[in-house]
Amino acid sequence: MxxxxxxxxxxxxxxxxxxxxxxxxxxxxxxxxxxxxxxxxxxxxxxxxxxxxxxxxxxxxxxxxxxxxxxxxxxxxxxxxxxxxxxxxxxxxxxxxxxxxxxxxxxxxxxxxxxxxxxxxxxxxxxxxxxxxxxxxxxxxxxxxxxxxxxxxxxxxxxxxxxxxxxxxxxxxNAAVGGFRALIKGKGGHASAPHECIDPVSAAGQLIVAAQTIVSRSTDPFDKVVLSITHVEAGNTWNVIPQEALLEGTIRTLGTEQFKTVAEQLGRICRGVDEIAGTVTEYNWLCGGPSxxxxxxxxxxxxxxxxxxxxxxxxxxxxxxxxxxxxxxxxxxxxxxxxxxxxxxxxxxxxxxxxxxxxxxxxxxxxxxxxxxxxxxx
Ligand SMILES: [Zn+2]
Ligand SMILES: [Zn+2]
Structure with a gap:
């Protein structure tokens, strides 16, 4: 048979x-x-x-x-x-x-x-x-x-x-899988006068680096978490500070509860960077599929x-x-x-x-x- x-x-x-x-x-x-x-x-x-x-x-x-x-x-x-x-x-x-x-x-x-x-x-x-x-x-x-x-x-x-x-x-x-989008709004202007602008590019830089502390510093070492920033967009020439910078990325966690924790921590980091840089960040996240x-x-x-x-x-x-x-x-x-x-x-x-x-x-x-x-x- x-x-x-x-x-x-x-x-x-x-x-x-x-x-x-x-x-x-x-x-x-x-x-x-x-x-x-x-x-x-x-x-x-x-x-x-x-x-x-x-x-x-x-x-x-x-x-x-x-x-x-x-x-x-x-x-x-x-x-x-x-x-x-x-x-x-x-x-x-x-x-x-x-x-x-x-x-x-x-x-x-x-x-x-x-x-x-x-x-x-x-x-x-x-x-x-x-x-x-x-x-x-x-x-x-x-x-x-x-x-x-x-x-x-x-x-x-x-x-x-x-x-x-x-x-x-x-x-x-299997992981809970989803993504996030952070639109960092600043104030554009002449690249020679950064003090008259609110630079969303340097804010984006701080956010990219700080986001990596979520896995290394805020997550239980026994939890499985991935946070990757996969899309960065700002400006279109060398002598203009742009108005906005856009970051997108993925969050994956083993366990659906952990997803929310990570996504919310990233939101806090966005607010922290806004506080330092003077930017205003529109932050959204979505868990597309549970674990x-x-x-x-x-x-x-x-x-x-x-x-x-x-x-x-x-x-x-x-x-x-x-x-x-x-x-x-x-x-x-x-x-x-x-x-x-x-x-x-x-x-x-x-x-x-x-x-x-x-x-x-x-x-x-x-x-x-x-x-x-x-x-x-x-
Ligand atoms: Zn497949
Ligand atoms: Zn398959």
């Missing part, structure tokens, strides 16, 4: 890997997933989603509803992996392993369908669009299709771990389930990237785990290469989580 399943999954994986589609435009991918589910007799729920879909597998008995989630979009990257089944869509690549995720979910769908007799309730399978630009999870949630879901499980590939290794940790495993924060009970349950299947379980590799699975977790207790795919390059790199060998492992683990979570004592 495992060998046949692996062969089937590898064939599907290659099909999807050759045809990456960007966030929100996963039309071919969606159509193919629907076709494969239909061939198996699995029902796709009418959600009105343009891309992506939600399927459901009802078991033999009434019971709760749980969800398994994968994502299906690719990235605007020119592939340089050397794979014989590399992207045929120039400029796009499955560089985040979402082709692996969706193929593993299709495998789980096959397995669950065969084991309907063991399903005590309903398993919903979420094939989510547009993870990379952050809009997909919101779209799925807005359809209301997950309103009856008791718990949700999601997977991601992990390039740095050996193929098939499952990584699970309770608590935050993936794993439910401790589900983490323990999932780790034990993986171990019972003979899988190697390790603690999660925390990352400072964002992941919109966090939006589901704001409403539904959830667990996000990774499957090692031993890639020579990390995700989002043109040379990323997921080892397809653990596709069936991921499928079996997902199916098992679906079946066992329905009878998990709560």
């Amino acid at each position: 495992a060998e046949n399943l692996q062969e089937q999954l590898f064939e599907w994986f290659q099909w999807f890997h050759r045809r990456p589609e960007p966030s929100g435009a996963e039309h071919g991918t969606t159509a193919r997933i629907k076709e494969l589910l239909r061939e198996t007799g699995i029902r796709v729920i009418d959600t009105g989603l343009e891309t992506g879909l939600v399927a459901r597998i009802d078991g033999s008995a009434e019971g709760p509803v749980v969800a398994l989630r994968c994502d299906i979009d690719a990235l605007p990257i020119q592939e340089d992996s050397g794979l014989p089944y590399a992207s045929e869509n120039a400029g796009y690549m499955h560089a985040c392993g979402h082709d692996f995720h969706l193929t593993a979910m299709l495998g789980a769908a096959l397995l669950l369908n065969k084991r309907r007799g063991e399903i005590k309730g309903t398993v919903k399978l979420v094939f989510q669009c547009a993870e990379e630009n952050g809009g997909g999870a919101k779209q799925v949630l807005e359809t209301g299709v997950l309103e009856d879901v008791r718990e949700i499980y999601g997977l991601h590939v992990e390039s740095s771990r050996a193929p098939g290794v499952i990584s699970i940790s309770a608590g935050p495993v 993936v924060d794993n439910n401790a009970v589900l983490a323990d349950f999932a780790a034990k389930t993986a171990e019972s299947l003979g899988l190697t379980v390790m603690p999660a590799v925390p990352g400072m990237g964002g992941e919109d699975f966090a939006l589901y977790q704001e409403r539904i207790p959830g667990l996000f785990f990774t499957v090692g795919v031993g890639s020579p390059q990390a995700v989002h790199h043109p040379g990323f290469r997921a080892d397809p060998a653990p596709l069936h492992t991921a499928a079996e683990f997902l199916a098992e989580l679906g079946i066992r979570s329905l009878v998990r004592p709560v």
Whole structure:
């Protein structure tokens, strides 16, 4: 069974890997997933989603509803992996392993369908669009299709771990991601008469340097925080002090609470620089996505389930990237785990290469989580 399943999954994986589609435009991918589910007799729920879909597998008995989630979009990257089944869509690549995720979910769908007799309730399978630009999870949630879901499980590939290794940790495993904008308003004038001006450029300089003390001086050394100023703009010639200077940047923290602390501290620094320089700074920040924060009970349950299947379980590799699975977790207790795919390059790199060998492992683990979570004592 495992060998046949692996062969089937590898064939599907290659099909999807050759045809990456960007966030929100996963039309071919969606159509193919629907076709494969239909061939198996699995029902796709009418959600009105343009891309992506939600399927459901009802078991033999009434019971709760749980969800398994994968994502299906690719990235605007020119592939340089050397794979014989590399992207045929120039400029796009499955560089985040979402082709692996969706193929593993299709495998789980096959397995669950065969084991309907063991399903005590309903398993919903979420094939989510547009993870990379952050809009997909919101779209799925807005359809209301997950309103009856008791718990949700999601997977991601992990390039740095050996193929098939499952990584699970309770608590935050991905960053809360957002940005800030500081528009420093001064008073422009002749560069020969700085005393008659309020120079926003020197204020911006002070702000850039002082902002770096947030991570080094104001943050608990055990917290994970990134603060980068990535956009600086002021003036357009050599002999004029400009009116304004603009700074933009990103804040990333492991844990959503920490994000607010860092963003507010940067606001205090803006006010401090204004006090010294005489500038007036318009400061705004926005946390675009919360931190993936794993439910401790589900983490323990999932780790034990993986171990019972003979899988190697390790603690999660925390990352400072964002992941919109966090939006589901704001409403539904959830667990996000990774499957090692031993890639020579990390995700989002043109040379990323997921080892397809653990596709069936991921499928079996997902199916098992679906079946066992329905009878998990709560
Ligand atoms: Zn990604
Ligand atoms: Zn991803």
